[in-house]
Amino acid sequence: MRLSDCYNFHDFRTLAKRRLPGPIFNYIDGAADDEVTYRRNTESFEQCDLIPSVLRGVKDIDTSVTVMGQKLALPFYCSPTALQRLFHHQGERAVAAAAAKYGTMFGVSSLGTVSLEELRRSHSGPQVYQFYFHRDRGLNRAMMQRAKDAGVEVMMLTVDSITGGNRERDLRTGFSIPFKLNLAGMLQFAVKPQWALNYLTHERFSLPQLDEHVDMGGGAMSISRYFTEMLDPSMTWDDVAEMVQYWNGQFCLKGIMSVADAKRAVEIGCTGIILSNHGGRQLDGSRAGFDQLAEIVDAVGDKIDVIMDGGIQRGTHVIKALSMGAKAVGVGRYYLYPLAAAGQAGVERALGQLKVEIERGMKLMGCNRVDQLSRENLRFR
Numbered sequence: 001m002r003l004s005d006c007y008n009f010h011d012f013r014t015l016a017k018r019r020l021p022g023p024i025f026n027y028i029d030g031a032a033d034d035e036v037t038y039r040r041n042t043e044s045f046e047q048c049d050l051i052p053s054v055l056r057g058v059k060d061i062d063t064s065v066t067v068m069g070q071k072l073a074l075p076f077y078c079s080p081t082a083l084q085r086l087f088h089h090q091g092e093r094a095v096a097a098a099a100a101k102y103g104t105m106f107g108v109s110s111l112g113t114v115s116l117e118e119l120r121r122s123h124s125g126p127q128v129y130q131f132y133f134h135r136d137r138g139l140n141r142a143m144m145q146r147a148k149d150a151g152v153e154v155m156m157l158t159v160d161s162i163t164g165g166n167r168e169r170d171l172r173t174g175f176s177i178p179f180k181l182n183l184a185g186m187l188q189f190a191v192k193p194q195w196a197l198n199y200l201t202h203e204r205f206s207l208p209q210l211d212e213h214v215d216m217g218g219g220a221m222s223i224s225r226y227f228t229e230m231l232d233p234s235m236t237w238d239d240v241a242e243m244v245q246y247w248n249g250q251f252c253l254k255g256i257m258s259v260a261d262a263k264r265a266v267e268i269g270c271t272g273i274i275l276s277n278h279g280g281r282q283l284d285g286s287r288a289g290f291d292q293l294a295e296i297v298d299a300v301g302d303k304i305d306v307i308m309d310g311g312i313q314r315g316t317h318v319i320k321a322l323s324m325g326a327k328a329v330g331v332g333r334y335y336l337y338p339l340a341a342a343g344q345a346g347v348e349r350a351l352g353q354l355k356v357e358i359e360r361g362m363k364l365m366g367c368n369r370v371d372q373l374s375r376e377n378l379r380f381r
């Protein structure tokens, strides 16, 4: 199977599985506990049918949206994800370039493997910088100041990860950063020599967003220790309100699920919320974003930009979320498998396919513009 044989999410996933050592593939592919929420995220779209309209004079399809002050040519953005150079040596460089090519936003993770400054310098598209809440309040401010200095447009605080999810696939393979593989895990690296060669012949893996503040790169601290020792599970709305004020610009919370929390986000001055269960990787059993979308949009949709993520594999999934009232959606694994499969060429192919699917879907729905999609186009089974 080659890149030219990949027409959808499942094809890219299959190719990624062939190319990646098992522990790394399972780190991307896995989720928490029994992975119920992970499966449900996509299934929930299948519980909802589209009702198209015809003879509407469809001609120039405009897929653009404006979210958190950023005009995006497409109604989806690349959600922040960790460790991308582990999946392919081009890592974040590839994803940021592909996002810029298609005129959409790239999410830089604080656990990313290319520096935010480099990504900002080399790509013109809007960028959102995602980070976690640290015990050290000075460190939180230093990270925001750094993002400001780099010219990042949107700040994003992930609030659903005050402790790590129970990812049993990683426990089985021994996946951790730095690597501490068990024998079975090591064998799985040995059978993917091409990946190993690429990994070893490119620059050393590091976490530049954190290296300046925490000794991560030298292997002194594992990511799991970073979560338990550096992050602050006791953070409250007051802490976040201070951050929003400090940033004084576009600020969103990622990992909001309840109406009450969405309302609090409005009250403290956030300009966006990401309705997300972290791709099913944190609290298993939490509701699918799409199932929860109507409640959230009805409560705060006229006051704050509601973006949802989780489970998106098709243009029609994006169309359903937009019809329900999301301003835009985020994709994670949708671009990670193509990245792992073929680097920048893979991500470009995948984003291009999603764009074409959305355009085709809008035509078949009888809509020229995203704001013409509405709940009248949806029926739940």
Ligand code: FNR
Residues within 6 Å of the ligand: 027, 028, 029, 041, 079, 080, 081, 082, 109, 110, 111, 130, 158, 254, 276, 277, 278, 279, 280, 281, 309, 310, 311, 312, 330, 331, 332, 333, 334, 336
């Ligand atoms: C993530 N996600 C994530 N979120 C975040 O806020 N910071 C991060 O560093 C990461 N890292 C990360 C790594 C991997 C491998 C995955 C799969 C996901 C969550 C991500 O931003 C997004 O919420 C989900 O990926 C959305 O679900 P789908 O599109 O993957 O189904």
